[in-house]
Amino acid sequence: MSAYSIISSLLSYVFTTIIYLFIFSVIALIYMDIKKMGKKEKREQADSFALKDKSIDHYAVLKTVKNKKLSDVKIKAAYRINGKGVIIGRSKDCDISISHKFVSVEHFQVWYDEGFWYIGDMGSKNGTYLNGARIKKVKTLQNDDRIAFGGLEFIFREEE
C-alpha cells in the first residue's frame, strides 16, 4: 500500500465530514432565514386582521344597470359587498366574477376604510369609469355613483 492510498483513504473520512458540516451550516442559515420570514409574515397578518375587523361591519350594494349587452353575460341584478374589499374581474378567483370579454382578469376593487368607500382600478385594459370619468388609481365613492367597466354599469349604494 503506497503512501498516497493511505492518505487518500484517511482523507475520505475528512471529506465526508466536511461535506456534512457544509450541509448543516447551509441548513442552519436557511433555518434562520425562515424564522425571520415567519415573524415578518405574522406581523403583516396581524396588521391586516386589525384592518379587516374595523371595516367588516360595513356593507354596500352594487346594483346592475340594465342594458342590451347584458343578454349574453351571466350577471346578478345586485351584489352585496363587504367593507373588507372585493375584487371584480373575469377570473374565477375574483369575489365577483363576470365572464365578459371586455372585462379584465382583475378589473377593479371596492373597499371601505375609516369612514369612506374607495374604488381602485387594478390595471384593467379597458379602464374603469366613475360617473363617466376614467379613474387612474383610487377615488372615493359616494351614494348613487355610476361605475362603468367594459360596457357594463353598476350603481353604488351604501347600506346603513
Next chain:
Amino acid sequence: MKRANYRLPAYLLVLMNVLGFLLVFMANDYQLNVLYVGLGMMCLFLLIYSILVLCRMGDKYLVLIASMLMTIGVLMLCRLNIVTGARQIVWIGIGGIVFFATYTIYYNIRFWHRMWFLYVALGIALFVITLVFGKTVNGSRNWIDIGPIAFQPSEIIKILYVMFLSCHYSKSWEKPFLRVNPMYMTGIVTYVYILFLMLQRDWGTILVVFSIFIFMIYIYEETKWFLWANIAAAVIVALIGYKFLYHIQVRVGVWLDPWADVSNKGYQIAQSLFAIASGGYFGKGLGNGSPDYIPEVHTDFIFSAICEEMGVFGGAAVIILFFLLFYRCFKVTLNTENQYNKAVGAGLTLMFALQTFIIIGGVTKFIPLTGITLPFVSYGGTSIVVSFASLGIIQAISAIEDRKGAEALEQ
C-alpha cells in the same frame, strides 16, 4: 438569536477544495499546474459567492450549494482523468460568466412573457440546424461543431421550452394562434419537439421535456382531461416504443435483469452496481477505487464513481445537496408574485429535479437507464454552461422579488 454566519459554509468549501486539490496534486506527480487550476476554480466560487452576498443579488444559497456539487464533481473528474478535469474547470469559468450575463439580461428585460413565438422559432431553428449539421455521438445525433467547440443544442432548447410554456401558464398569452387555443398549441409544440428529438434519437431529453410538460399541466392547467389525455399519450408512445424500438427494449431488459447478458448489454449497469457496492460507508478514498471499468463514467455514471470513492455517505450527501438546491429554487418560485417568473422558476426547477432523478435513478437501477448528465456534477461543457444559465435566471427571479420587498419596506 445567533447572528447568521455567512462565512462558515464558504470556509468549508475552501477547505474541501484545498484538501481535494492537494490530493490530486500528489496523484499527478506533483505538477504545479494542478494546484494553479484548483486555485483558479476556488477563487471563482468565492468571487461569485461574495459578489452575490455583497451586492444583495437575491438568494445566497443557490450558488453556494451548486459550488459544493461542482467541487465534488471536479475532484472526481480530476482523479479520473486530469485533462478532462482541467477542461471542466475551464467550462465552469465560462459558466460563471454566463451566470452573470443571464442574470443581468433576465433582470433588466421585462417583456419575456410576450415573446412565446420567438422561443418556439428559436427552438425549431436549433432542431433543424442539429438535424442538418449535427454529428452523431453514441448513437444520438445531437451535437453541433462550431470551430473548436462542440455543443448540444437540446440543452438550450430545454430552457427555451420552459420559457415558452410559461407564456401560456402565466396567462399572458391567451389569444388563439391560427384559431388554435394556446392550450392545444403547447401540446402541439411539445409533440413536434418530441418528434425532432426522436429523429435525433435523444431519448433522455424526450423524457425530461415530456415530464416537464406533464408536471406543468398538473400544476397549472384547469382542464383535467388534458392532463389525463397527455398521460395516456405518453403511455401509448412508451408502449409503441417498447414494441418496435430495439434500443428501448434493450434498456428495459437490462433494467429488469442486468445479469442475463452481463458481459455485453448489461456490462455498464452491472459495473455501476459493483462500484456502488464496493464503496462501503466512507468510500475507498479518491484514487483507490477502480471506476474506470464503467463506460461513460465521467458523464452519465459519475454518481457511481462518487459512491465508490466517497462512499454511501458521499453519495447521500450529493443527493441531499440536490434536495437543498431544489428546495431553495421552489422557495424562490413560491415567493415570487410575478406570474411569468413563477412559471419559469417552477419549470427550471422541475428541469433540474427531473434530470437528477432520471440519471441517479438510472445508475442505481431504480428506473431504466437513459443517458443524460447530472447537473453541475457530470463532465460536459453545454451541461455546465446551461445549468449555470438556468441558475442565473432563478437568481434573477429571486433578486427581482427581493428588490420589490425592499422598496415596499422603505415606503
